[in-house]
Amino acid sequence: MRQLSSKPRSMKDVPTHYCPGCGHGLIHRLVCEVVDELGVREETIAVAPVGCAVLAYDYWDFDTLEAAHGRTPAVATGIKRVQPGKLVFTYQGDGDLAAIGTAEIIHAGNRGENISVVFVNNGVYGMTGGQMAPTTLLGQMTATTPRTRRPKEEGFPMKITEMMATLSGVAYLERTAVSSPRGVMATKKAILRSFRTQLEGKGFSMVEVLSPCPTYWGMDPVRAMERIEKEVVKQYPVGVIKE
Amino acid sequence: MAKSIKIDTERCKGCMLCVNVCPKKVLKLTDKVNKKGHRYVVAEDAGKCTGCRLCVTMCPDCSIEVTEEE
Amino acid sequence: MKKVRYLSTGNEACGEGAVRAGCLFYGGYPITPQNELTAYMAKRMNEEGRVFIQSESELSAINMVFGASAAGYRAMTTSSSPGISLKQEGISYMAGCELPGVIVNVMRGGPGLGNIAPSQSDYFQATKGGGHGDYRIIVLAPSTVQEMFDFTYEAFALADKYRNPVMVLADGMLGQMMEPVEFDEDIKPSGMVKKPWAMTGAKGRPAQSVKSLFLADGMLEELNIRLQKKFRLIEKNEIRYENYQTKDADIVFVAYGTIGRMARACVDDLRDKGIKAGLMRPVTLWPFPYDEIKRLAKGGTKFFVTEMSAGQMVEDVRLAVQDDERIYFYGRMGGGIPTPEEINASLEEQVLEKVREGK
Numbered sequence: 001m002r003q004l005s006s007k008p009r010s011m012k013d014v015p016t017h018y019c020p021g022c023g024h025g026l027i028h029r030l031v032c033e034v035v036d037e038l039g040v041r042e043e044t045i046a047v048a049p050v051g052c053a054v055l056a057y058d059y060w061d062f063d064t065l066e067a068a069h070g071r072t073p074a075v076a077t078g079i080k081r082v083q084p085g086k087l088v089f090t091y092q093g094d095g096d097l098a099a100i101g102t103a104e105i106i107h108a109g110n111r112g113e114n115i116s117v118v119f120v121n122n123g124v125y126g127m128t129g130g131q132m133a134p135t136t137l138l139g140q141m142t143a144t145t146p147r148t149r150r151p152k153e154e155g156f157p158m159k160i161t162e163m164m165a166t167l168s169g170v171a172y173l174e175r176t177a178v179s180s181p182r183g184v185m186a187t188k189k190a191i192l193r194s195f196r197t198q199l200e201g202k203g204f205s206m207v208e209v210l211s212p213c214p215t216y217w218g219m220d221p222v223r224a225m226e227r228i229e230k231e232v233v234k235q236y237p238v239g240v241i242k243e
Numbered sequence: 244m245a246k247s248i249k250i251d252t253e254r255c256k257g258c259m260l261c262v263n264v265c266p267k268k269v270l271k272l273t274d275k276v277n278k279k280g281h282r283y284v285v286a287e288d289a290g291k292c293t294g295c296r297l298c299v300t301m302c303p304d305c306s307i308e309v310t311e312e313e
Numbered sequence: 314m315k316k317v318r319y320l321s322t323g324n325e326a327c328g329e330g331a332v333r334a335g336c337l338f339y340g341g342y343p344i345t346p347q348n349e350l351t352a353y354m355a356k357r358m359n360e361e362g363r364v365f366i367q368s369e370s371e372l373s374a375i376n377m378v379f380g381a382s383a384a385g386y387r388a389m390t391t392s393s394s395p396g397i398s399l400k401q402e403g404i405s406y407m408a409g410c411e412l413p414g415v416i417v418n419v420m421r422g423g424p425g426l427g428n429i430a431p432s433q434s435d436y437f438q439a440t441k442g443g444g445h446g447d448y449r450i451i452v453l454a455p456s457t458v459q460e461m462f463d464f465t466y467e468a469f470a471l472a473d474k475y476r477n478p479v480m481v482l483a484d485g486m487l488g489q490m491m492e493p494v495e496f497d498e499d500i501k502p503s504g505m506v507k508k509p510w511a512m513t514g515a516k517g518r519p520a521q522s523v524k525s526l527f528l529a530d531g532m533l534e535e536l537n538i539r540l541q542k543k544f545r546l547i548e549k550n551e552i553r554y555e556n557y558q559t560k561d562a563d564i565v566f567v568a569y570g571t572i573g574r575m576a577r578a579c580v581d582d583l584r585d586k587g588i589k590a591g592l593m594r595p596v597t598l599w600p601f602p603y604d605e606i607k608r609l610a611k612g613g614t615k616f617f618v619t620e621m622s623a624g625q626m627v628e629d630v631r632l633a634v635q636d637d638e639r640i641y642f643y644g645r646m647g648g649g650i651p652t653p654e655e656i657n658a659s660l661e662e663q664v665l666e667k668v669r670e671g672k
Binding site for chain 1: 374513
């Protein structure tokens, strides 16, 4: 009998607390697959965010440090600067990266810190009950936009990855989506490229992954994936943003 | 070579991403419920499985195992 | 042993103390009155091939220190009052994760933006919390440029010994003044310890994490019980103070830092006038030398507490003595700096009659 599918060695064989159809399960697995393929599990130090993925250390079989909300890139800077030979990556949601952590991500990019960032964009704050995120779309209903997101009152969805492209210290930026098998494969490829960018000392890189939140989008997982393909990509097109 | 497909029904959360992506309609959501309270997916038409592994690709919970008889 | 001796500002002596203690990572943001310290670290860390980052904010700096410390290396950040307010979250996280690290506060006038004059109004912030949660940090209070070097140097060993943040609490005057500083030419870092818990990568050991989130029932309480045991141990072992002429004193000054050195002059002036004055200078503000003050309080001694604040340490003196009638206070706020004459004038006004009458 030949195994055609396998769980990554770096992924702990435990059930996750994530909702049915949540993108985190997929993206966690892809990160682990990449770590295994590069053979760097013993040199990897991950920095987990505050958000649904705060419990990532329960799922990853490599060293994982918990950072204060938004400070993740600063913490990663500290780790990488004193241990330049390790693979250091952050895994952040849209609140952690684009709201409270805006200064930290921009300046880590501006300094060209040789780290990798996995940015999970699902357009809401999941852990705390579905509030608006900087990446929430116009017209989207959330716990703090009961009248849906309106430009005058709540501003526009932020395209922070495009903003980061203006920074000379940033070597590689790509946006992908896990909404289809092709998208999942592209996400894995992008994460692999980001980690390689770091291992080759080329500077800062980030992969923004469009991910579903079925619970707070108020739809089943299959429809949530469809929403990404039909609506979210209109505001956040996939592709390489900087290389 | 016969393909064998198995779902870890206790891990499955019934998200249906696998069902949605299977080109041969092998997988189906059952009415049964696991210990966590999720309705789970089974390989109802396992004989039709071609081993394409699109289901494995889309599963967020590493709940699907696809093997091949040598 | 050959000694190095030169004239230095307090800020730069502090920086040199960190370098000699093996500080590998420094993150800081400019703020008066400690800019010379940040600039000095930029120079020296680059000279030594170590890491210096001017961070985008004080908030970011403490988190970089958090990361470097989690990786097992000695790390420091410095700032002044408003910037230290920003760091409180990071300090709480370091205490919760049991991470060593050194934070230097060169105090200035507050609250708010305040001014750039020296002050001692961050005593509460340093010793009673500042950040959220049940934790303590060791607080060292230098009062000379030499102590700026010594205490910063020792802070790293203390931090490693207890896996806890340590603060060096100075003020703008101490940071700016120039005095000789002296140390052994070949001084090496002291108190280096192995850090098996550090984030170094899961090679030859299981993967581990450094975190302060403990959601499972009872787990966080367990952590807190362990932390409290640690703090009791620190209280038992690390209290430091300096007594000056307290043996036969009727009235004892309690003062620290810049005012601590000023109070010496006050004691000398009073002794010249035939008043039996003394000085108890706390060196660790936490753990606070309550027992020593209790001991000095026997026999009806009076205490004159003087601070550059509205009166913060005086509350700890009251706690120790348990007799408010015997405790007097003189303070200047908002960056105001007293003189020994001014302090003694207040003492005369408030206390002296009573001391002369043997009350």
